[in-house]
Amino acid sequence: MTSIRELAVSAREAARHLASRSRGQKDAALCALAIALRDQAGVIAQANARDVARAKEAGLTPAMVDRLGLAGAALEATARGVEQVALLPDPVGSRHEMRRLANGLLVGRQRVPLGVVAMVYESRPNVTVDAAALCLKSGNAVLLRGGKEAAETNAVVGRVMQQALRESGLPPAAVQVVPASDRDSVRELLSLSDLIDVAIPRGGKGLIRFVAEHARVPVIKHYEGVCHLYLDEGCDLQMAVDLTLNGKVQRPGVCNALECLLVHPEAAARVLPAVADALLKAGVELHGCPATCQLVPQAVAATAADWGKEFLALVMAVRVVPDLDAALEHVARYGSNHTEAICTESHSRAQRFLREVDASCVLVNASTRFNDGGQLGLGAEIGISTSKLHAYGPMGLESLTTEKWVVLGDGQCRT
Amino acid sequence: MTSIRELAVSAREAARHLASRSRGQKDAALCALAIALRDQAGVIAQANARDVARAKEAGLTPAMVDRLGLAGAALEATARGVEQVALLPDPVGSRHEMRRLANGLLVGRQRVPLGVVAMVYESRPNVTVDAAALCLKSGNAVLLRGGKEAAETNAVVGRVMQQALRESGLPPAAVQVVPASDRDSVRELLSLSDLIDVAIPRGGKGLIRFVAEHARVPVIKHYEGVCHLYLDEGCDLQMAVDLTLNGKVQRPGVCNALECLLVHPEAAARVLPAVADALLKAGVELHGCPATCQLVPQAVAATAADWGKEFLALVMAVRVVPDLDAALEHVARYGSNHTEAICTESHSRAQRFLREVDASCVLVNASTRFNDGGQLGLGAEIGISTSKLHAYGPMGLESLTTEKWVVLGDGQCRT
Numbered sequence: 001m002t003s004i005r006e007l008a009v010s011a012r013e014a015a016r017h018l019a020s021r022s023r024g025q026k027d028a029a030l031c032a033l034a035i036a037l038r039d040q041a042g043v044i045a046q047a048n049a050r051d052v053a054r055a056k057e058a059g060l061t062p063a064m065v066d067r068l069g070l071a072g073a074a075l076e077a078t079a080r081g082v083e084q085v086a087l088l089p090d091p092v093g094s095r096h097e098m099r100r101l102a103n104g105l106l107v108g109r110q111r112v113p114l115g116v117v118a119m120v121y122e123s124r125p126n127v128t129v130d131a132a133a134l135c136l137k138s139g140n141a142v143l144l145r146g147g148k149e150a151a152e153t154n155a156v157v158g159r160v161m162q163q164a165l166r167e168s169g170l171p172p173a174a175v176q177v178v179p180a181s182d183r184d185s186v187r188e189l190l191s192l193s194d195l196i197d198v199a200i201p202r203g204g205k206g207l208i209r210f211v212a213e214h215a216r217v218p219v220i221k222h223y224e225g226v227c228h229l230y231l232d233e234g235c236d237l238q239m240a241v242d243l244t245l246n247g248k249v250q251r252p253g254v255c256n257a258l259e260c261l262l263v264h265p266e267a268a269a270r271v272l273p274a275v276a277d278a279l280l281k282a283g284v285e286l287h288g289c290p291a292t293c294q295l296v297p298q299a300v301a302a303t304a305a306d307w308g309k310e311f312l313a314l315v316m317a318v319r320v321v322p323d324l325d326a327a328l329e330h331v332a333r334y335g336s337n338h339t340e341a342i343c344t345e346s347h348s349r350a351q352r353f354l355r356e357v358d359a360s361c362v363l364v365n366a367s368t369r370f371n372d373g374g375q376l377g378l379g380a381e382i383g384i385s386t387s388k389l390h391a392y393g394p395m396g397l398e399s400l401t402t403e404k405w406v407v408l409g410d411g412q413c414r415t
Numbered sequence: 416m417t418s419i420r421e422l423a424v425s426a427r428e429a430a431r432h433l434a435s436r437s438r439g440q441k442d443a444a445l446c447a448l449a450i451a452l453r454d455q456a457g458v459i460a461q462a463n464a465r466d467v468a469r470a471k472e473a474g475l476t477p478a479m480v481d482r483l484g485l486a487g488a489a490l491e492a493t494a495r496g497v498e499q500v501a502l503l504p505d506p507v508g509s510r511h512e513m514r515r516l517a518n519g520l521l522v523g524r525q526r527v528p529l530g531v532v533a534m535v536y537e538s539r540p541n542v543t544v545d546a547a548a549l550c551l552k553s554g555n556a557v558l559l560r561g562g563k564e565a566a567e568t569n570a571v572v573g574r575v576m577q578q579a580l581r582e583s584g585l586p587p588a589a590v591q592v593v594p595a596s597d598r599d600s601v602r603e604l605l606s607l608s609d610l611i612d613v614a615i616p617r618g619g620k621g622l623i624r625f626v627a628e629h630a631r632v633p634v635i636k637h638y639e640g641v642c643h644l645y646l647d648e649g650c651d652l653q654m655a656v657d658l659t660l661n662g663k664v665q666r667p668g669v670c671n672a673l674e675c676l677l678v679h680p681e682a683a684a685r686v687l688p689a690v691a692d693a694l695l696k697a698g699v700e701l702h703g704c705p706a707t708c709q710l711v712p713q714a715v716a717a718t719a720a721d722w723g724k725e726f727l728a729l730v731m732a733v734r735v736v737p738d739l740d741a742a743l744e745h746v747a748r749y750g751s752n753h754t755e756a757i758c759t760e761s762h763s764r765a766q767r768f769l770r771e772v773d774a775s776c777v778l779v780n781a782s783t784r785f786n787d788g789g790q791l792g793l794g795a796e797i798g799i800s801t802s803k804l805h806a807y808g809p810m811g812l813e814s815l816t817t818e819k820w821v822v823l824g825d826g827q828c829r830t
Contacts, residue, residue, distance in 0.1 A: 016747055020771045093770070099792065105781055107791050110769065114803050193627070197803050212608070218633065218804040239826040246828035332431055354525065354821050355508070356435045366520055366824030375829065376522050376820060377514065388529050388612050388817040389633040390805040402803040405791060406769050409781030411654040413661035414790065 004188045007143060007176050008195040011116045014171035015141035019113050021170065023090035026137055029168035030086040033136075034079040036164040037129065037157070044160065045071035047152040048125070055149050070125045070153050078126045081380070085133040088379040091398045092139045095406065103412050109403035113139030115197035117400065118189055119382075120211055122203035125150040128157050131200075132175045134382045136165075138400035141174045143196070145189060147203070148180040155179075183210065190215040198390075200383050220395065222360075222386035224310045225255030225338035227368045230327040230353070231267040231275070232344035239365060240271045240343050241278050246367040247341070249282045253312050255384070256339045256361075256371040260307065260317040262327045268295055268320045276318070284314045291320035308334035324349050328356055335359060337386045339371040360386055360393035419603045422558060422591050423610040426531045429586035430556035434528050436585065438505035441552055444583035445501040448551075449494040451579040452544065452572070459575065460486035462567040463540070470564050485540045485568050493541045496795065500548040503794045506813045507554045510821065518827050524818035528554030530612035532815065533604055534797075535626055537618035540565040543572050546615075547590045549797045551580075553815035556589045558611070560604060562618070563595040570594075598625065605630040613805075615798050635810065637775075637801035639725045640670030640753035642783045645742040645768070646682040646690070647759035654780060655686045655758050656693050661782040662756070664697045668727050670799070671754045671776075671786040675722065675732040677742045683710055683735045691733070699729045706735035723749035739764050743771055750774060752801045754786040775801055775808035 018026075037044070048070045055065045070078065091111055098108030117140045119131045128144050135142035146154045158177030165172045178189060190199055193216045200220050201211040208221050229247055231240050247258030263272055268291060276286060276296040286292070287306045288299035299318065306317040307330070321327045331340050341363040342353040350364045361371035371393065373381025378396030385391040391399040433441075452459070463485045470480045485493065506526055513523030532555045534546045543559050550557035561569045573592030580587045593604060605614055608631045615635050616626035623636050644662055646655050662673030678687055683706060691701060691711040701707070702721045703714035714733065721732040722745070736742045746755050756778040757768040765779045776786035786808065788796025793811030800806040806814040 016771075016773070019773065020767075101792060105785065110777075112773065112803075115773070212631070216627070218802065220804075236826070242826055242828050250829055350823075352435075356431075358431070358434065358527065358530070359819065361820040361822060362525075363822040364824065365826055366822050367828045369829035370520065370822055370824075370827070371820065376822075377516060387633060388527075389635075390817075392817045393820045402807045404774065405776040405786065405808045407776060407778040407781050407785055407791075408765075409779065409785075411651070411657055411780055412785070413657050413782045414665055414784035 004178060004185055005192060005195070007178060008116065008189070008192045010173035011141040011143055011176060012195050014173035015113065015115045017171050018136070018141060018174050019092070019139050021139065025168070025170065026090065026139070027086040029165055029170045030082050030133055030136060032168045033133070033161055033164040034082040036160050037075060037079040037082070040156075040160045041071070041075055044075060044153065044156050047156040051125075051150050051152050060149070064123060064149075067123045068125065068150055068153070070157070074126065078129045081130055082133045085137050085380055088137065088397060090137065091401045096403065104410065105412050106408040108406055110406045111401050112404050113401055115140060116195060117142045118145065118196045118199040118217070119143070120145045120186055120189070120199060120201045120207065122147040122207055123149050125153040125157060127202060128154045128177065129161070130380070131382060132161055134380055134397060134400060136174060138397045140400055143176055143178050143189065145178040145186060146180060151180045186210070187214045190217060193217050202383055218390070220383065220385045220387065220391055222255070222338065222384050224336050225257070226259050226308050226310050226334060226336040227256060227339040227341070228260045228262055228331050228335060229258055229341045229343060229368065230262040230324070230331075231264060231271060232324065232342055232346060232349055233264040233266040234345050235267055235271065235343045236345060237271045237274060240267065241275050243341065243343050243365070243367050244275050245278050245282060247369060248279060248284055248316050249314070250367075250369055252314050256368050257312065258316065258368050259309065259311050260319065260334070262330055263292075263318065263320045264323065264327075265291075265320055268292070272296065272318075279316065282314070284316055287315065287317045289319040292318045310336070324352065328353070331357055339363070339368045341366065341368050360384065419593060419600055420607060420610070422593060423531065423604070423607045425588035426556040426558055426591060427610050429588035430528065430530045432586050433551070433556060433589050434507070434554050436554065440583070440585065441505065441554070442501040444580055444585045445497055445548055445551060447583045448548065448576055448579040449497040451575050452490060452494045452497070455571075455575045456486070456490055459490060459568065459571050462571040466565050466567050475564070479538060479564075482538045483540065483565055483568070485572070489541065493544045496545055497548045500552050500795055503552065503812060505552065506816045511818065519825065520827050521823040523821060525821045526816050527819050528816055530555060531610060532557045533560065533611045533614040533632070534558070535560045535601055535604070535614060535616045535622065537562040537622055538564050540568040540572060542617060543569050543592065544576070545795070546797060547576055549795055549812060549815060551589060553812045555815055558591050558593050558604065560593040560601060561595060566595045601625070602629045605632060608632050617798055633805070635798065635800045635802065635806055637670070637753065637799050639751050640672070641674050641723055641725050641749060641751040642671060642754040642756070643675045643677055643746050643750060644673055644756045644758060644783065645677040645739070645746075646679060646686060647739065647757055647761060647764055648679040648681040649760050650682055650686065650758045651760060652686045652689060655682065656690050658756065658758050658780070658782050659690050660693050660697060662784060663694060663699055663731050664729070665782075665784055667729050671783050672727065673731065673783050674724065674726055675734065675749070677745055678707070678733065678735045679738065679742075680706075680735055683707070687711065687733075694731065697729070699731055702730065702732045704734040707733045725751070739767065743768070746772055754778070754783045756781065756783050775799065
């Protein structure tokens with residue numbers, strides 16, 4: 001059996017070749033890949049059915065079983081996703097800020113792929129295809145280490161993608177599925193600092209902690225989204241209702257859903273009853289501070305554990321705070337650097353919120369649910385970063401590249 | 416005694432306040448800091464003299480003792496460096512690529528400080544001031560953990576800088592000197608992933624390996640510079656001589672000095688004798704491949720260990736390679752992603768070299784010695800990165816920042 005180091009060595013070799021391929025070659029391979037997925041839909045569906053059957057036997061929750069599906073419409077949507085990636089602009093090769101220095105040197109930066117990306121993820125086998133497409137488009141080789149629940153699906157999909165690459169004249173080692181055996185193999189993968197440029201974990205907190213703890217390669221990650229909305233003094237009542245409801249209810253189980261409402265005393269008296277009413281009607285359980293509980297009798301008393309908690313459910317913490325400063329303090333203390341929003345009519349307080357809140361996405365008068373690569377116009381996302389190095393927020397194709405310096409001279413020497 | 420965690424907690428608090436200070440406030444503090452260094456030159460010189468005396472007693476090499484000096488002209492140069500940082504543009508706060516989406520949202524990015532920077536470095540106490548100035552200007556708090564050789568100097572300089580911050584109305588905890596006791600304290604510092612945003616090590620390979628091995632926070636680093644120059648078929652003879660000599664001889668002990676010359680067979684016959692002659696006259700020892708040794712009798716036979724070696728001395732490896740492909744293979748195998756150059760008159764081969772070489776700086780017809788923050792126009796550099804995440808190459812003020820997403824709406828919700 002090929003060792004994980006050997007897989008990574010061949011990935012690095014493939015990355016070197018991929019880095020200088022033209023957009024045309026990469027896009028042709030992506031289109032071939034989409035066609036191959038459709039051609040092999042039967043084989044993929046069979047492998048996927050075996051994974052699904054095993055998951056049901058093992059007693060996985062219906063939600064987890066559902067996430068495993070990669071047949072029929074799910075496979076077609078994934079193939080269409082690959083074609084959409086082909087349509088995105090190629091970030092590689094562009095030169096920026098080329099400036100002429102006093103000594104005549106022309107100096108600037110050229111965008112290049114990162115090299116070898118290690119994706120470590122759980123269940124969803126569509127990530128296998130999505131990540132491969134984004135890495136290929138951005139000129140990176142990728143090692144795909146999915147969960148063992150989807151092992152058969154991932155293996156078949158990996159073979160289909162490699163065959164498509166081979167037929168397109170690109171190195172098949174650019175996309176490799178790493179067999180999902182145990183966590184030792186993840187640890188080995190994450191130790192290859194001479195071969196892997198970045199690890200991107202996607203999944204539950206346990207997996208992400210494991211990756212962060214064991215990686216000897218750079219990691220881009222996010223743990224959780226504890227997102228707040230601050231209803232400012234004088235904010236619009238209907239807007240406050242809309243933004244709160246959309247943030248909490250539209251899809252409560254995701255990282256950009258709203259978890260905590262902060263309310264200025266003026267807004268508490270004027271808009272909180274209507275906001276709470278809408279939330280309660282939508283089935284949201286409210287955990288309120290004493291002032292909240294006084295205004296909203298249906299709210300239960302919040303405990304200390306409610307602040308900074310990611311409920312991922314129809315539960316929301318609500319706190320009346322004296323002013324914007326207190327709201328900023330609360331966000332700095334309990335937020336997770338993910339998504340923070342203010343509902344305000346005040347220009348100066350909007351600017352202060354934008355400037356002072358440290359989060360990957362800060363919104364004024366818009367739902368927290370917009371912090372998403374697709375919604376922000378990235379076309380597709382490979383993940384989201386709440387650490388500030390390299391990328392902060394949703395990561396699209398550009399986040400899978402870096403810039404090297406280029407210097408064009410005519411014989412200049414340093415004196 | 417204050418624990419390292421407590422220092423980091425106060426740094427994080429200071430970082431929050433610093434992030435929203437205006438350029439004017441930060442520049443005023445930098446100017447006050449330069450004045451304070453000059454005012455306290457006597458006290459600093461005394462502490463520095465004690466460090467230098469101890470270093471001499473301990474038998475440190477004259478070069479190492481020399482690097483410890485921070486009195487007289489060295490301190491004045493450092494103070495002037497701080498004033499130069501004040502003159503650089505402030506990277507923080509600018510908004511980029513604000514675009515209006517179909518739903519009316521205005522979406523873009525805003526440049527923000529990283530937060531808390533941990534500098535881990537050896538000997539040179541001027542780094543204490545340089546790093547503090549760059550972090551302050553970019554709105555970051557910094558924890559400065561210098562070598563124990565410079566402990567007294569660093570402690571005094573730290574107190575002088577904190578006093579200047581206090582008088583300028585900025586939080587003194589923004590610049591803190593961490594006592595240099597043992598490596599356990601470095602390990603503790605590097606474990607504070609909830610408080611520190613990035614660690615930047617500067618020093619010998621041993622220190623950098625230690626930091627990379629123990630860090631639970633993101634690290635930006637470079638190990639070494641194994642820099643090549645490829646003399647292409649048809650290259651200009653005089654330019655080949657100049658670039659080789661400048662790369663190797665101008666300052667052989669630094670990371671962007673030339674370590675290995677690769678030569679096309681045509682150039683070997685035509686220009687290598689003159690290049691070798693100039694190098695030999697400058698006292699450079701040549702370790703050549705068989706073809707080189709035939710053309711240059713004074714060269715000694717290279718061994719396998721000479722390829723990929725960072726000599727940091729007047730020694731150079733020389734290898735005749737069949738063509739550009741072979742040169743690219745050699746660089747990919749033995750280079751250190753630091754600085755690579757080609758001397759050529761061919762436009763197409765120059766473009767291929769620029770595209771295919773994976774290094775933080777790739778040069779055409781210019782000396783490798785230009786890969787330096789000052790030379791490339793950054794104004795000042797905090798370090799150089801040969802890992803590709805976040806920064807690749809010399810890091811100036813912008814590398815000490817990141818971009819968050821900002822979204823301006825008028826009540827938009829996601830559907």
